[in-house]
Amino acid sequence: MTNQTNLFDSIPSNSSGKTIFNDDGKVILYNHFFNSVESDKFLKILIEEIQWSQEFIKMYGKSIPIPRLTAWYGDPDKPYTYSGIAMKSQAWHPLLLEIKNRIESETDRIFNSVLLNYYRDGNDSVSWHSDNEVELGENPTIGSVSFGGMRKFSLKHKNPEHHNHKKLVDIELTQGSFLLMEGECQSYWLHQIAKTKKQVDPRINLTFRFIE
């Protein structure tokens, strides 16, 4: 008799996090937090079923499209403003709740909203910023989940006197990875996803947050 293994079980997900740094805030990376079979499935569902929008920012009186598609889901009555864009929260999609449950069990944190970014190709990006909107309160915990093509996530310390100010901390965010930023990370560090000329597959990133 052959041993039947379920495809899901045969690709274990790895939930032991690795601390990238613990210095003016803490960053922990869990590679393959979601296994490759579920990650492929989740990516497809998110591309098809999330209500993606093209948002615009005003610069020098002109309206400029931001270089990625975005969406905002969460508990009702939690309005959120991001880069001057007032986001309308949509009711939870069941898959977003499933992902939220998985990262909540791992971290013992509660999240009540998620900002989704869809990077269609290497031309899509997010420029240097911190997740420090007032709605997030002091020292917010940000749970960041990625599906699809690998993109480089960089962190840069804000203080010119800091020993790491000139050196970027680069983290490869691969399919199924989970990155946790906590403590004073958003006060002291900036982060970005730079554009790339390399051929990259479409990528979706979900940043789970807690709006007070």
Ligand SMILES: O=C(O)CCC(=O)C(=O)O
């Ligand atoms: O795509 C990412 O990994 C980062 C997205 C991000 O920083 C944000 O949405 O605030």
Ligand SMILES: [Mn+2]
């Ligand atoms: Mn961010």
